[in-house]
Amino acid sequence: MTQPLPTTLQGANLAVSTRALRKRFGTVNALDGLDLQVPTGAVYLLIGPNGAGKSTALRTLLDLVRADAGSASVFDLDTIKDGPRIRANIGYVPERTEWGYPWMRVGQLLLHHSAYFPSWDAAYAARLITLFELQLDRKLGGLSKGQARRVHLVVALAHRPPLLLLDEPIDGLDPIIRDETLSVLAEHFSDTPTTTIISTHHVSEVESMVDCVGAMRAGTLRAQLSLADLRAGLRRYRAEVPDGWAGAPALNGAVLRRAHAPREIQWTAWGPEAEISAHLTQAGAAIRDVAAVSLNDATLALLNPKADQT
Amino acid sequence: MTTLALHQPPTYGTVIQQQLRNAAGALRGAAIGLFAAALLFFILLTLLQSSGQLQGPGPSGFNLNSYETIPVWFVALIAAGALWQRDEPTRRGYHLAMPVNAAHHTAMRVGAGWAWLMVWVAVYLVLLCLLGLVLTLIGGGQFTSQMGWWGWLAPFAAATMSYLLASIPFVASEKPLAWIVAVPGGFVALITLPYMFKARALTSVLDSLMAGPFSPQAPFFPMFFRMQSPAVMGPRHPLELDWQTSVTAAVVWTIIGLVGVWLATRHRARGAQ
Numbered sequence: 359m360t361q362p363l364p365t366t367l368q369g370a371n372l373a374v375s376t377r378a379l380r381k382r383f384g385t386v387n388a389l390d391g392l393d394l395q396v397p398t399g400a401v402y403l404l405i406g407p408n409g410a411g412k413s414t415a416l417r418t419l420l421d422l423v424r425a426d427a428g429s430a431s432v433f434d435l436d437t438i439k440d441g442p443r444i445r446a447n448i449g450y451v452p453e454r455t456e457w458g459y460p461w462m463r464v465g466q467l468l469l470h471h472s473a474y475f476p477s478w479d480a481a482y483a484a485r486l487i488t489l490f491e492l493q494l495d496r497k498l499g500g501l502s503k504g505q506a507r508r509v510h511l512v513v514a515l516a517h518r519p520p521l522l523l524l525d526e527p528i529d530g531l532d533p534i535i536r537d538e539t540l541s542v543l544a545e546h547f548s549d550t551p552t553t554t555i556i557s558t559h560h561v562s563e564v565e566s567m568v569d570c571v572g573a574m575r576a577g578t579l580r581a582q583l584s585l586a587d588l589r590a591g592l593r594r595y596r597a598e599v600p601d602g603w604a605g606a607p608a609l610n611g612a613v614l615r616r617a618h619a620p621r622e623i624q625w626t627a628w629g630p631e632a633e634i635s636a637h638l639t640q641a642g643a644a645i646r647d648v649a650a651v652s653l654n655d656a657t658l659a660l661l662n663p664k665a666d667q668t
Numbered sequence: 669m670t671t672l673a674l675h676q677p678p679t680y681g682t683v684i685q686q687q688l689r690n691a692a693g694a695l696r697g698a699a700i701g702l703f704a705a706a707l708l709f710f711i712l713l714t715l716l717q718s719s720g721q722l723q724g725p726g727p728s729g730f731n732l733n734s735y736e737t738i739p740v741w742f743v744a745l746i747a748a749g750a751l752w753q754r755d756e757p758t759r760r761g762y763h764l765a766m767p768v769n770a771a772h773h774t775a776m777r778v779g780a781g782w783a784w785l786m787v788w789v790a791v792y793l794v795l796l797c798l799l800g801l802v803l804t805l806i807g808g809g810q811f812t813s814q815m816g817w818w819g820w821l822a823p824f825a826a827a828t829m830s831y832l833l834a835s836i837p838f839v840a841s842e843k844p845l846a847w848i849v850a851v852p853g854g855f856v857a858l859i860t861l862p863y864m865f866k867a868r869a870l871t872s873v874l875d876s877l878m879a880g881p882f883s884p885q886a887p888f889f890p891m892f893f894r895m896q897s898p899a900v901m902g903p904r905h906p907l908e909l910d911w912q913t914s915v916t917a918a919v920v921w922t923i924i925g926l927v928g929v930w931l932a933t934r935h936r937a938r939g940a941q
Contacts, residue, residue: 422761424936474768
C-alpha cells in the first residue's frame with residue numbers, strides 16, 4: 359500500500375473524542391480501541407456494516423453504555439463524570455424507537471421533554487410539529503416506526519443542542535417525509551451551531567451535508583478523514599488489461615475494491631493518483647479513465663471486507 | 669478547547685415534578701381499575717348486609733381486622749408493575765438519555781410511584797372506614813375504633829415495603845414477573861420443607877425467625893380495627909404481633925427494600941438503548 363488510510367483528523371478543534379474505547383458484550387467486541395474524533399461544527403458521517411459498533415459508540419457518548427476500557431469526552435467533559443451535563447447538550451435520535459411511556463400522548467411527551475431541557479425553543483418545536491405532521495393526541499404506544507422517528511427528531515432538534523447524535527434518523531420514513539427531514543436537518547445545521555454525528559446506511563442522501571467520514575468495522579475505525587480528503591485521495595481507475603494479466607503487486611493494500619467488466623478492471627484505490635496510475639501502467643494495464651467516487655461508492659470501498667486481500 | 673455556551677440540565681425540583689406527573693399517567697389505568705373493584709366490593713357487602721346474608725362473628729356481621737392489610741400488598745405490586753410497564757431495562761433508552769443522573773432519575777421515578785401509592789392506601793383506608801360505618805349503621809351495631817397510631821400507619825408501611833421489594837425486579841430485570849413469582853415461591857418452599865420433613869433444628873430456627881422482626885409477614889398483620897362493640901370482636905389472629913415487633917419488622921424490610929432499589933438503579937442493562 360502506498361499510504362495507509364488516515365484514522366486521525368489533524369489539527370481539528372474536537373467536540374467529541376474517544377480514546378482507545380473498548381466494549382465487549384459477551385464474546386462480541388462491540389468496540390475495539392475506537393478513537394473517534396469529531397471536529398466542532400462538523401457533520402460527521404459514521405458508516406459501517408450492521409454490528410460494526412456504531413450505535414454502541416453513540417450510546418457510549420450518552421453514557422447509556424459504559425466502556426470496559428478507554429475514555430470519551432464531549433465538549434471536553436468526561437462522559438461518565440459529567441453525564442447529565444453532556445446529555446443536556448445532546449439531541450439524540452436512537453436507532454430503536456421505544457419510549458417506555460406507551461400510555462403517553464405525543465403532546466404530553468413534548469411537554470415532558472421540554473421541562474427537562476431549559477433551552478427548549480417552543481416556536482421551533484411548533485414549526486417542526488407542523489413540518490413533520492405530528493398528531494399530538496396519538497399515544498406513543500400506537501405510533502408506527504416512521505411516526506416515532508419523527509417524534510424523536512422533534513425532541514432531538516427543538517432544544518437546539520450543540521451536539522446531535524442521529525442513529526439512522528431517516529430509516530423507516532417514506533420518501534416524502536425523508537426528503538422533508540433532510541431539508542429540516544440542512545436548515546438546522548445552517549441556523550444552529552451544531553456538531554452532528556449521523557450513522558446511516560442512506561449515505562448518498564446525506565452526502566451534501568457531510569464534512570467528515572468515519573468508517574467502522576468490527577468495533578474499530580478503518581478510516582477517519584474529511585470528505586475533501588476522501589474525495590482527493592480515493593479514485594476509481596478503469597483500465598484495460600492483457601489476457602492472463604498477473605496484477606500490480608506494488609498496489610497491494612491500496613486497492614480497496616475491484617470490479618470486473620469485459621476486458622477491463624475497475625479499481626477503487628487510496629493514494630496519490632499519479633503514483634497509482636504509474637504502478638498500473640508499469641504492470642501492463644492501459645488506463646482508460648480515472649474518476650472521483652461518490653460517497654456511496656467510497657463507503658462500499660472503505661467497508662469492503664476483502665479490501666486487504668485485493 | 670471549545671468556547672461553546674453549554675446548556676444546563678434541569679433542576680431536581682423540575683424532574684421530581686415531571687416524574688410525579690408521569691407516574692400519575694402510568695398508574696391512572698390501574699388506579700381506575702382498583703377503585704372500581706373496591707367500589708364493587710363496597711356495594712356488594714352493603715347489599716349483603718342489608719339483606720341479612722352477611723355471615724360474621726357478631727350481630728353487625730363485619731369485623732375489620734388484620735386481613736385488610738393483605739390487599740395493600742397486591743396493590744403495591746400492581747403499582748410497581750404499572751409504573752414500569754413496557755419499560756424493561758433494555759428499552760429504557762429514553763428515560764436514561766435524559767439530562768439527569770441515571771440512578772437518581774430512576775430513584776425519583778420509583779419515589780413518584782410510591783407517593784401515588786400512599787394516596788391509594790389513604791383512599792383504601794377511607795373506603796374501609798366508610799364501609800365499616802355503613803355496615804355498622806345497617807347492622808345496628810356501634811361504630812368505634814380503638815386502633816392505635818401504628819394500626820393506621822401499618823397499611824402505609826406494608827405498602828411501602830411491598831412496593832420497594834416489587835420495584836427491584838421491575839427496575840433491574842427483563843423478566844420481573846418471573847422474579848416476583850420465583851422469590852416468594854422459593855421462600856415458601858424454604859420454610860415449608862423443614863416442617864414437611866420434621867427437621868426440628870431447622871423448624872425451631874424458622875419459628876423464632878417468623879415470630880420476630882425479621883419475619884417478612886410481620887408488617888402485614890398489625891392492623892386491627894375495632895369498629896364495633898368489643899363484644900363482637902373476633903379472636904386475636906394467631907399471626908398478629910405486638911406493635912413494637914411489627915414496627916421493627918416494617919423498618920427492617922423497608923431498609924432492605926431501599927437498599928435493593930438503590931442497587932437496582934445502579935444496574936446497567938447489557939443492551940440498553
